[in-house]
Amino acid sequence: MNTTSSRQNSMTPGSPQKQTPASSLPSGSYFKRIVSGFISLLRGMGLTVTYLTDPRTVVTQQYPENRATLLMTPRFRACLTMVRDETGAHCCTACGLCEKACPNGTISVLTMKDLSGRKMLGKYVYRLLQCTFCNLCVETCPFGAIVMGQNYELAAYDRDALVLTLHSEEDEPHA
């Protein structure tokens, strides 16, 4: 290894002084090589035993038992959801920018007219099957009407269950 780094020494033992591939293998007699080989194996085993016995090294999360305490980060990107205020109303104006921004045709915004003839949201179809969670729809929305939700358990037994309509509250996705 040729490196001008100051950290070069951290990778020295057994590695950089080699000229030919064979020369840096444990040298010496047959039995000496067996012994030095065993020592190298024991050092590695020592490390694994440390990890096995030291409780501070435990990193495993007990999913799904820890569902209640498992919190996703605020920016976590999962199933698309509509932002609702306390009355349950959304602020989607059916402008269709998210539909255009989507690379996969995941979103269909179907409009209808209210009694005064103004355009409003009729049906917001979200095809979870096609979604790549790229977040472009959320970034494009000028009203902040949609967010990538926190619900990450999205498996279903039926394909139809993964075509969601987001505009009506009872159709909101839930695991």
Place this chain on the structure above:
Amino acid sequence: MELPAGFTYRPIQNGATDEYFLNMGPQHPSTHGVLRLVLRLDGENIIEIVPHLGYVHRGIEKMGENQTYLQNIHLTDRLDYLSAYSNNLALCLAIEEALEIGVPERGEYLRVMICELQRIQSHLLWWGVLGMDMGAVTSFLYGFKEREPITDIFEELCGARLTMNFFRPGGSAFDAPETFLPRVREVISSIRKAVDEFHTLLTHNVIFQERTKGIGVLSREKALAYGCSGAVLRGSGVDYDVRKNQPYSLYDQFDFSVPTGTTGDCFDRYLVRLEEMLQATNILEQAVRRFPGGPHRSKVKAQYKLPAGSYWSQVESARGLFGVYVVADGSAKPYRIKYRSPSFSNLQVLSELVIGHKIADLVAIIATLDLVIPDIDR
């Protein structure tokens, strides 16, 4: 004997040995995805090898012609999924070059730090998988244990752990959260400790050394002739790194060295990658110290329409030189978009490296080439 397509060596006449053909993959775990290798074997010795590609071909380049430049960024995630950020960056650099978009200083620092974190993350996964390919399941678990905090940083930063779709022309989609710098500091110290552990576990392991030293020797000339890049090229002693030789973003302002090997065998490629992780922590340390405030993205455009012409940009991803060639016709979508993926060129040397080795050595060689199959097939 009639040879299948792709094989060039003449069959041995007079029936001196019993040659046979064996399919390795596409479902073989040590081919890292769906790479199918057709081996021509004499006993356990490899005489010839032909890789068959296309099992995860998704037509991303063709797909890209029907998507806007902004939508194309999310497709680059899916080439080399372990260096999604670098791929995002390459496309963004091409768009920025075409439209002359500047990036604020904080945005540039964020780019450098994220790309280096990703390089470490990718090498950690490679290290774990390398050990497992050679029959040591322990290293797989240890590699993933170290990888997890970095993935958590990514999740907190942009909400995704693998396909991030994070960089945008002129900066990035999100600013760094408040917890970003402390967590990066933690990662720096934990990675330095981890690399020492990796040396104890695998580098000094006599079985591992016997299986990698002198195996798959790639000469300097061959590496250059085949267009290898990344650790495969540097392992053969060629001092080439896009970050040093054609600096992009802010890499010319950071002090780091490019490790190179001497013999070009599996062990050299292994050491180069481990040293690269340490060099990445050096870059991160400098970046954390100088991380500036201010905006993370320059003014957002409603639509990115590249003027007619062709644009090339290249970055050093975790696997090597990743390039994007865009031919624009002035509309919001590219006329043609071509990705130069490092894994594709690195795969081509495989047929040279394995001749005369055993099947078990082939596994070691594939592992140290660090191939990502979706990057090859696109």
